[in-house]
Amino acid sequence: GAGVSQSPSNKVTEKGKDVELRCDPISGHTALYWYRQSLGQGLEFLIYFQGNSAPDKSGLPSDRFSAERTGGSVSTLTIQRTQQEDSAVYLCASSLGLAGVIFFGPGTRLTVL
Amino acid sequence: GEDVEQSLFLSVREGDSSVINCTYTDSSSTYLYWYKQEPGAGLQLLTYIFSNMDMKQDQRLTVLLNKKDKHLSLRIADTQTGDSAIYFCAETLHGSSNTGKLIFGQGTTLQVKP
Numbered sequence: 001g002a003g004v005s006q007s008p009s010n011k012v013t014e015k016g017k018d019v020e021l022r023c024d025p026i027s028g029h030t031a032l033y034w035y036r037q038s039l040g041q042g043l044e045f046l047i048y049f050q051g052n053s054a055p056d057k058s059g060l061p062s063d064r065f066s067a068e069r070t071g072g073s074v075s076t077l078t079i080q081r082t083q084q085e086d087s088a089v090y091l092c093a094s095s096l097g098l099a100g101v102i103f104f105g106p107g108t109r110l111t112v113l
Numbered sequence: 114g115e116d117v118e119q120s121l122f123l124s125v126r127e128g129d130s131s132v133i134n135c136t137y138t139d140s141s142s143t144y145l146y147w148y149k150q151e152p153g154a155g156l157q158l159l160t161y162i163f164s165n166m167d168m169k170q171d172q173r174l175t176v177l178l179n180k181k182d183k184h185l186s187l188r189i190a191d192t193q194t195g196d197s198a199i200y201f202c203a204e205t206l207h208g209s210s211n212t213g214k215l216i217f218g219q220g221t222t223l224q225v226k227p
Contacts, residue, residue, distance in 0.1 A: 035215075043201065043217040056214070091155060093215075099143050102205075102215060106155035 002026075004105030006092050012111045013082055021077045021108045025094030032075050033095075033102065034067055038088035046090075049075065050098060082112045119202050119218035126226050131189040133221045135202030138183065142204040145178060146215070147187045150199045159200070160187070189223075197225045 005024045013019050025032045034046040045059040049069045060066070064082075069075040079086055089107040118136045125131045137145065142164055148156040162169045162176045162185070169176045175188040189196055202218040 033215075042219055043203075043215075045214050045216075048214060059214075089155075093156075101144060101158070101161055102146070103158055104148070104156040 004092055004094050004103055006090075006105040006108050008108060009106065010109045010111075012113065014113050015084060016081055018078065018080045019082055019110065021079075021090050021092075021110070023075045023077070023092030023094075023105060025073065025075070025092070026096075026103060029094035029096050029100070029103075030072065031095045031097060031100065031102075032069055033093040034075070034077050035091045035093065035104075036088045037091060037107070041088075043091075046077070079110075082110075084112050086110060087112045117202055117204055117216050117218040119200075119221045121219060122222050122224070124224040124226065125192050127192060127194055129192055131187075131192045131196070131223055131225075133187045133189075133200050133202075133223065135185040135187075135218055136183055137185060137202070137204040137216075139204055139206050139216070140180070140183065142206070144205050145176075145185050146201075146203040146205075147174075147176065148201045148203065150201065150220070152198075156201065192223075192225050194225045194227055197223055199223070 007022045030051045032049045036044045047067045048056040064080045067077045089109050091107045093102050093104040095102045116138050144161050146161045147159045149159045160174050173190045177186045199220040199222050201220045203215045206214045
């Protein structure tokens with residue numbers, strides 16, 4: 001596609017429920033990133049996929065967070081047993097390989113009640 | 114440690130130039146970026162500079178990179194009210210565990226007064 005797309009754009013859920021956030025990277029981009037933007041923490045790195053290599057999960061805040069990337073393209077970020085502190089904007093980005101310029105999607109605003 | 118610093122707020126009058134400054138820490142960064150974020154929107158890639166360049170100009174935007182001082186600046190000429198937004202500076206980290214990871218500054222809120 002022309003740019004990185006994410007769905008849904010907004011998600012409201014109840015504490016304790018699981019949520020799935022989707023990202024479609026720019027076609028042909030082999031690197032995919034998830035970031036989180038919250039009021040108290042600014043922009044934080046969560047996880048990074050590059051081709052068939054093992055993902056860099058060093059930014060995931062707890063084991064309730066996981067992500068997968070199917071077929072080297074679409075990625076899903078899953079948050080289990082959501083907590084109120086998970087409320088944030090989740091941003092996906094992609095680049096053409098490790099040294100490529102990084103483009104962001106519009107984000108998914110998650111609100112946990 | 115890994116740190117990117119920006120001033121938090123800048124106010125200018127329409128038509129003036131704006132200069133947003135940033136300092137970073139990783140001298141091996143490949144790219145240094147400026148992203149723009151308008152209220153309720155995602156991060157829009159505004160411009161970037163490759164680390165072997167000193168300056169990059171793109172229409173009203175001029176990026177200056179001082180590698181010795183690890184200082185990056187963004188100059189917006191003839192600032193318009195539509196330029197009002199938060200501007201984020203970011204550097205890429207490299208190394209076996211950090212490849213491609215972006216470290217962001219806190220963001221500079223640019224207010225343009227008519």
